[in-house]
Amino acid sequence: MxxxxxxxxxxxxxxxxxxxxxxxxxxxxxxxxxxxxxxxxxxxxxxxxxxxxxxxxxxxxxxxxxxxxxxxxxxxxxxxxxxxxxxxxxxxxxxxxxxxxxxxxxxxxxxxxxxxxxxxxxxxxxxxxxxxxxxxxxxxxxxxxxxxxxxxxxxxxxxxxxxxxxxxxxxxxxxxxxxxxxxxxxxxxxxxxxxxxxxxxxxxxxxxxxxxxxxxxxxxxxxxxxxxxxxxxxxxxxxxxxxxxxxxxxxxxYWKRDGYLGLGIAAHSLLRDETCDVRFSTTSDLDEYTTAINGGILPHHDTISLSREEAMAEFMYLGLRLKEGIEFREFESNFGCSPLKIYAATFDLLSRAGLLTVDKTSIKLTLRGMLLSNQVFSRFLP
Ligand code: SF4
Structure with a gap:
């Protein structure tokens, strides 16, 4: 988890x-x-x-x-x-x-x-x-x-x-x-x-x-x-x-989407298992936090079970932050399908704009893509 x-x-x-x-x-x-x-x-x-x-x-x-x-x-x-x-x-x-x-x-x-x-x-x-x-x-x-x-x-x-x-x-x-x-x-x-x-x-x-x-x-x-x-x-x-x-x-x-548990106010968590990825955050109100914990309750808010599309999008825009980018086989082992099929049009658009390089096994951001990363990432949102 x-x-x-x-x-x-x-x-x-x-x-x-x-x-x-x-x-x-x-x-x-x-x-x-x-x-x-x-x-x-x-x-x-x-x-x-x-x-x-x-x-x-x-x-x-x-x-x-x-x-x-x-x-x-x-x-x-x-x-x-x-x-x-x-x-x-x-x-x-x-x-x-x-x-x-x-x-x-x-x-x-x-x-x-x-x-x-x-x-x-x-x-x-x-x-x-x-x-x-x-x-x-x-x-x-x-x-x-x-x-x-x-x-x-x-x-x-x-x-x-x-x-x-x-x-x-x-x-x-x-x-x-x-x-x-x-x-x-x-x-x-x-x-x-x-x-x-x-x-x-x-x-x-x-x-x-x-x-x-x-x-x-x-x-x-x-x-x-x-x-x-x-x-x-x-x-x-x-x-x-x-x-x-x-x-x-x-x-x-974080960028590889390992599960992590956040403790303390305003901390974020991602818990992962074979069936589901869940994100939540802890209250950022110190009084609410203290009262809840003292009462034996975890004050977690904004709990979201990610859909498959959301998990795939996260995998793309977090993994692309790294220099080595994303290996297609990693995506396949997580989601059972090739990103080339799902994101073909996006890859094409972004690589023609000089923001991504795509080869047979992986994609990665160019330096310009890193600079304009928010524009790139928005293209992967479901
Ligand atoms: S006020 Fe904000 S930026 Fe300044 S030291 Fe504290 S956390 Fe860091």
Whole structure:
């Protein structure tokens, strides 16, 4: 049914101005209450969905999961190892923000069982960082990267954002150069999107001269591909680059549609068995979550049993995110028919537009297809 666990930790020191994730400020008391509720939720999901099929990855995402203490992380991991069947050495990722962790805390997270660290860097430009409402500086990024290495993290990633308000192509090149100097194992790159309900949505309308236009965004995407692949990183997914052997196992599981169980508020789940794939999400209301779990109920919403057509569409648009694309025989072994029959007209249209390459055994996105991936994916929706 599932091989991956996601734990959502919805706390941040302060809210960034562009952020629409489910996160809030908290004190240590409310964080401990949340951890206790998560532990109880784990017992409930174990009783409802079983021990899983060999847990291959666990991901603490947020929010800022490094707001939890190493002891709290250790308790969550210990309980999870008792309740769920773990594979021999699961990948266990903690998202952390520079400025929230020091060398000792990182060493304690490592000792608690975290073996992969993902740092929310976003930019190395102090002015842009402050415009984003981030709490850290460039120097804190550099210090945190070197502290993480000293703490024993041999699987370290950073996230960057491009197309920030006022960011030029040269500024982006400089961010990429600084990222390469950090010599991390993994780099994720996202283009800024202005999300409704955020301070950015009020500050930057579509006409704002500070926002990157389509051409500049495209140039930034392509520049990242050129510079990072030249430096030896594999552009293995639309937004992700890794050194050899350092692809994210957890996120790769999402794109391959492995079953995963999400715990905590606003977490999403996909449970799979031979007969059916089911998606659901947990309430994003903290009070509703706490009351339900304390009453022995899992507050799952939006439960959908996917039709065969929906599962096929997901297989296509998630699998196409990966560099290697989709092997026809994989599709056939999942659905008992060839995608060439079902999507022949779509493949033809997209490959003539230069967005896909199709050969005898597989299809994959071109670089332009990656850039315009939303247009490609919309063609596969049932
Ligand atoms: S640290 Fe991340 S999750 Fe928290 S407010 Fe900033 S962007 Fe959002």
């Amino acid at each position: 599932f091989t991956r666990l996601y734990l959502h930790i919805p706390f941040c020191q302060r809210k960034c101005d562009y952020c629409s994730f489910v996160s809030m400020q908290a004190n240590q008391h409310s964080i401990e209450d949340y951890v206790v509720t998560l532990l109880e939720e784990m017992r409930l999901v174990r009783a409802t969905y079983g021990a899983g099929d060999g847990i291959d990855s666990i991901y603490f995402g947020g929010g800022t999961p490094s707001q939890l203490s190493p002891h709290q992380i250790a308790r969550l991991l210990e309980q999870s190892s008792l309740l769920f069947k773990w594979k021999a050495r699961p990948e266990i990722t903690l998202e952390a923000n520079p400025g929230t962790v020091d060398a000792q805390r990182l060493a304690d997270f490592h000792a608690a069982g975290i073996n992969r660290l993902s740092l929310g860097v976003q930019s190395f430009d102090n002015q842009l960082l402050s415009r984003l409402g981030r709490i850290h500086t460039e120097q804190q990024v550099v210090n945190t990267v070197s502290a993480a290495r000293m703490a024993g993290f041999d699987n370290l990633g950073i996230d960057l954002i491009h197309s920030l308000p006022g960011q030029t192509l040269d500024m982006w090149r400089s961010d990429l150069a600084r990222a390469l100097q950090c010599e991390t194992d993994h780099i994720s790159i996202y283009g800024l999107t202005i999300e409704e309900g955020t301070p950015f949505a009020l500050r930057y309308t579509e006409e704002s001269p500070l926002l990157a236009d389509e051409d500049l965004s495209a140039a930034m995407f392509e520049t990242a591909d050129t510079l990072l692949t030249a430096a030896g990183y594999e552009h293995y997914e639309i937004a992700n680059y890794a050194r050899h052997g350092f692809r994210s196992r957890h996120n790769s599981g």
